[in-house]
Amino acid sequence: MKGLSVFNKLVFFINTLVALALLLAYLLPYIPPVTFPFLAVLSLGLPILFLLNFIFVIYWLLGLKRQVFLSLLIILIGFNHLLSLYKIRSLEAEVDPQKAISLMTFNVRQFNVYDWLPQPNLKARIGEFIAQEDPDILLFQEYNHQEAPDLSQYAYSYLPVLKGKASQAIYSKYPIINRASADFKNTGNNALYADLVIKEDTIRVFNIHLESLKINPSVKELQKENREQLITRVGRSFRKQQQQTEQILALVNQSHYPSIVAGDLNNSAFSYVYRRLSENFNDAFKMAGEGFGKTFVFDFIPLRIDVILTSPAFKIIDFKNYSEQLSDHYPIKSTFYLDNSVANK
Template sequence: MTKRLFLLLTAIAAIAVVAIYIPPDEFYPAGFATLATPFLLIGTAIALVYFLFQKSRWSLAPAAVIVLFLVITNGMFSLGLHKEGAGDRETVKVISYNVNALNYFDRSQKYTGTLTAFASWLSNVRPDIVCLQETVPANFYKILPSYYRYFSGKETLEGDSLGLFIISRYPIAFAGKREFAFNSFNRLIWADVVINHDTIRVINVHLKSYNFYKASRLRKLKNIKGGLMARSYHAKLIRNFIDESPYRVVLCGDLNEPPHSYVYHTLSHKLRNAFEDAGTGYSYTYNFLGSPVRIDNIFASDGVVFSSYKAYHDITLSDHFPIEADIVLQDRD
C-alpha cells in the first residue's frame, strides 16, 4: 500500500513538473499544478528515501522526477557560472523594487519616514537605472532629482495614482506603456535609454497579484485561478512586445510567479536572468505565507550580460526586497 501511494505521488509530481509548459490561460489546472510542485517534490524526496531503504528499483522513479525538475526549472538555484567580468567596459547598475507604495495608503506619518529612508538608501546605492512597482508619484519626483523618469499608473478610488516608474541616470529618448487590460493597475511600461552611443529598451512590469485581502476561502480560490490565468496572458503580451523591440532589452518587474511557473519559463526562454547568471545559492524577494520565494526579477536579452546580482534582504521598507544587477553591454558584431 505504501509503495503504491509513493508511486502515485511521484506520478502526480511528474505531471506537475511538466505543467510548466502549459499556459494557465488556456488550461487553468496547469497553474494549480505548478503551485503545488514544491510540496509534491518534498513528498517525492520522501518516496526516494523510502525506496532506497527498501533497496527497490522503484527508487529510480522519484529520482528521475527530481532530476527532471532541476533540469526544467533552472531558476531555483544558481552557482553563478554565467557571471561575466566587465573588463574595461562600463557597467550599468540596475535596481528593481516593488515598494508597495511605501505605506502611503496608511495616511500616517509612517509614509514620510519610509519615503525618507528609501530616498536615502537609493542615493547611497547610486543606481544607473531604477524600475519601481506599486509607486505613488507624489514626492517621487524629488528622489534622484537629476535623473530622467517615466511614470504610468491608474487612478485609485481615493483619487491617487498607483503605478510604475522607470528612473534613469542616462537620457530617455522615448517611453510608453501597454496596459494589460483597460485602466488596469497591471501594465508594462518601457523607456529607450541612451547609454553613450548605444540604446537599450528598459521594460518594467507588474503582473496581477492574488489579492487575498479580506477574501473568503472561496473567493481566494477564485482569485488564485484568476491570477494564474491573467499572468499567463500577460507573459504572452510581454513576450510579443520583446519580440517587437528594435533594441536589446532589459526587463524588470514583479511577476508574482516563482521560477517553477509557466510565466517564468516563457520569459526566461527568451531572456537571460540576473540571478541565474550571476547569483549564488538560493535567493528570495518576497515571503509568501511565510515561505521565501523569488518573484521579482531582472532579465536581459542577448548582448547584455550580468556581472553581479544582489538581493537586499536588510531593506524592509516594503513587503518585497529590492534586487540589483550590474549589466554590461557587449559590443555588436
C-alpha cells in the same frame, strides 16, 4: 509492493501521488493557463513538491527499499527546474567599470503608506537604501507619487499617472528618448517601457507588473480561504497574466534595440508566463545569482516572483538578492554590460 508493511504501502501510495504531482508541475510551463487555469496553481507549490519528494527519497533510502527510485527519478527528470529554485554562486566576470550598467527592480508597496509593515520611517529607509546601492536604472512597482523619497540623483524619469492603474516608475541616469505604457486592459496592473541612450547605444527597458494573484502570504490566512474560490480566483489571474505576457512580447518584438524585461511577475519561475518571457532572454539570477533567490515574503516557500531578464546582447556580471525587508517584496539588482559584437548582429 511485495515485502512492504501495510504502513509502508500507504506511504508509497502517498509518495506516488506526490511524485505524479511534481511531474505534472514540470509540464505546466508548457501549458497555457487559459487551457487548464486550475492546474496552473500547482506551479506555485513546486518547491514544496520538490521537498516532499526529497523526503521520500531519504525515507526509502534509510530503509534500503527500491521504492527510492520513484521520487529520485522524478527529481532527476526535473533537475533543470532546480536551477530556477537554487543557484550556486559563480565567479564574477571582470569588465571595464566604464561599460558596467546596473539595474534594480523593487515592488515598494506604495512605500508603506498604509502601514502594512510596523516599521517607522520606512520611506526614508528606502531612500537611504537606494542611495547606498546607487543603481544606474531603477524600476518601481506599486509606486506612490506622494510618498516617494528624494531621488534627485536620477536626471531622467518616467512617472506616468494612469487612471485606474497602480503606478510604476522608471528612473535613469541615462537620457530617455522614448517612453510608453503597455496599457493592460481591465486591470489595475500594467507595464511601462523606456528607450535609454547609453553613450552611442540605445536599449529598451520594460518595467512589468503582471496581474496580482490576490493571495495573502500568511499560511493561517490561506487556511481560512475557501479552496474552490481561491483556485478559481488564481486561475482567473493566470489567464490575465498570459494575455499581458503576450502583449509585452509583442512590444519586445517591435523594438530594434536590445531589451531588458524586469519587475514583478506575480508568478513563480516555474510558470508559463516566466517561460514565455525568458525564452529568448537570459535570467540574471540563473547567470550570476546565489541561493534561493527569494524575492517575496511568504511564510515558508522561497518564492522568486521578481526577475531581471536580459536579451543575449547583455553580458551578466553580477546579481544580488537583498534581505532588507522594506516591503512585501525584496529588491534585486543586476550588473551587466552591452556586448556590441552581439547587439549589432
